[in-house]
Amino acid sequence: MRAIRLRELEREAPVCASFDDEEAVRRYECEVREHRAYSEPYLVTPLDDRIDGAYQVESTSGVPHLVDIVDGSGEHDGCACPDFLTSGLGTCKHLEAVRRAIAGNRARRALFERLPSSPAQPVLAVRGAGEPALIAVGPWQRRPSLRRLGLEPAPDGTVTLPRDFDLATLAPVVRVTHGASAWRSILRQRAVSEGRSQRLRRAVRKFSTDLLTRPLFPYQIEGVKHLLGRGRALLADDMGLGKTVQTIAACETLLTLGEARTVLIVCPASLKAQWASEILRYTGKDALVIGGPSSQRRHQLRSDAAYKVMNYEVTWRELDVLRELDADVLVLDEAQRAKNFRTKTAATLRQIPSRFLFVLTGTPVENRLDDLYSLMQLVDPRLLGPLWRFNHEFHEQGRTGKILAYKNLGALRERIAPAVLRRRKEEVLTQLPPITFQTRYTALSPRQVSLEEEYRQRAAKLARVAEHRPLTREETQRLLAYLLKARQACDAAELCDPQTDEPGSPKLDEFEGLIAEICEQGTAKILVFSEWVEMLKLAARRLVKLGVGYTMLHGGIPTDRRPALLDHFRADPNVRVLLSSDAGGTGLNLQVASYILHLDLPWNPARLDQRTARAHR
Structure with missing residues (x-):
C-alpha cells in the first residue's frame, strides 16, 4: 500500500x-x-x-x-x-x-x-x-x-x-x-529501576560524608538519602540550603558504588562555572564545562570526564549526542526552565536518557499547578497520571475549561511526597552556617562587548603613556573615567549609551529570575547593591515588571528622609527589596534582609564586606 x-x-x-x-x-x-x-x-x-x-x-x-x-x-x-x-x-x-x-x-x-x-x-x-x-x-x-x-x-x-x-x-x-x-x-525499565532503588536504599543507610572534602549538615544528609533512595527525585529546598552540594554528594556516592560513571548537569549558563567550582571544592575533581562551537561541544560530551556541565539552551542542539552519551545521572538545576510542558526545552529534556534523574528547583510551583505537573513528568509520570485527569482532580474549571481555582491540595502533597523533598529555610535555621556565597556568571550582549572593549582600549592607551611619563591631571581623570565606563558596560549598555538602539542586560535578566525565585519562596527581604544609581533604576524597572514592591536608597536621598524609608522596608511585608548604592547605605543595620545581591562589585574589598555586614552581623 x-x-x-x-x-x-x-x-x-x-x-x-x-x-x-x-x-x-x-x-x-x-x-x-x-x-x-x-x-x-x-x-x-x-x-x-x-x-x-x-x-x-x-x-x-x-x-x-x-x-x-x-x-x-x-x-x-x-x-x-x-x-x-x-x-x-x-x-x-x-x-x-x-x-x-x-x-x-x-x-x-x-x-x-x-x-x-x-x-x-x-x-x-x-x-x-x-x-x-x-x-x-x-x-x-x-x-x-x-x-x-x-x-x-x-x-x-x-x-x-x-x-x-x-x-x-x-x-x-x-x-x-x-x-x-x-x-x-x-x-x-521500571523493574530494573525498582531493583536498583532497593539496592541503593540498603547502601544509603551506610552513607558517609567522608566522600566529600567538607562535612554536610544533618538536613543535607537527609536530602542526599532522598535523592539516592528514589533514584529519580525532585529536591525543592529553599534557595541557600545547599541543593548543589546535596546533589554532588549523591552523585559521588553513585560513582563510588559503581552505579554511575557519567554525570551530566544541565543548568542556566550563568551557573555553569559555579557548578564546576563547587564540584572541585567538595570532591577535588575537575568538571568539564561544555561550551564553544558545536564541534567542540560534541567532542567534550564524548570525553570520559565524570562530570559534564552544560546549559539548557544547547541541549536541543546536541540532543543526538546526548542520547548517544546515555549519561548515568542527569541533573537539572533551576528546573523551572522546563516547567512549561510544551516548550522546546522541556520536550528535549524528556528525550535525554538517564538511569538517575535529580531535578532541583526552589520554586516547584511558580504561577500554576501545571508547573509542578511538568516537573513531575520528568521525575515520575505515574505519580500524577495524565494531564486531563490531573486537571480534573486538582483544578476547579469553568464551563470552557478555564482554571478558576485549585482543590484537593492536601491530596496532591500526599501524592507527590515520595518523590519530592522540600525544606523551608526557617525549618532548618539552627543547622545553617552563618552565611553562604554564590557567584553567577552572565555573558555580555554584543553591544556590551563593543562598549567594554572600546573603553578598555582607550584606558590601555593612556596606561601605555603612563609607562613613559606621568599622566597629567586631565589624563588621569580620563583614564579613571574610561575604566568606570568599561565597568558600567558590563552592567548594562544603557549606562554608557542611554540612547542605544540595543538596550538590554543579561545581568538584569538573571537578576529578574533570581528575584522571582526568592519571592516565590516566602516573605524574605532582599538587599540589592550597585555602585550606580542608574543601574538601580534599571533594576527597579524589572521589579515593577514582576510586581515586586521595593524602595530605593542612594546618596541623593535627604538624610532626614532615610529613617522613614528604611522603616518602611523593614515593616511593610509588600516591600520585599531595598535598592541601595554604597553612598546611600553607609552605616545601615538591616538584619531583616535574608538575601544580598551585588549587581556589581566595588574596587575596594572592604566595601564589599561592609555591604554584607549591613544584613549579617
Missing part, C-alpha cells in the same frame, strides 16, 4: 459537557484527539500489505509513531506513542489519523469492514483504556505452544510476562503490536 497524505480539514472543535464529571471529561479528551486527527496534517504509511497491519504516522513534529490495527472491533488497536500508553483513553491522534485514512478511501474502507471482530491469529496488544496492560487477543487457547511457555491469559485477558522473557520467541505464532512492545520495555 502506498503512503497516504492527510491534509488539514476544518471541523468544529469539541466541547466538554461538564468539567466536573470525569466521564464527560474523558469523552471530551477522546474527541479532542479525534479532532486533531483532522485539524492537523499527517503522512500515514502502511507497513504491511493488509488493512489490519502496522502503520507509520508522521505529524508536524516529524517524529514517526507506529500504529497497529488489530481487528474490526476497534477495541484492540493501539499506538506506541507516549500519549496512548499513558493517557488511559485508549486512543491518540495517530491512531485516529490511521482510522481517518482508512475511512477516507472506499477500497480501504471496504477491506476494513470485512475484518472480523477478533483476529484469526493470536495477538499481544496493549490495553490503552484505563490502566495500561498487556492483553491477549484472539485464539490464544488454541495454541499449546503458548501454554507451554506459561503464557496463560488471566480471566480479564491480561498477560504477565516473566521479567527476562524475550518477545521474539512468540514469533511467528503471536503477532506483537508495537504498542505492546513499547509497553513491555517500559515495564522492564
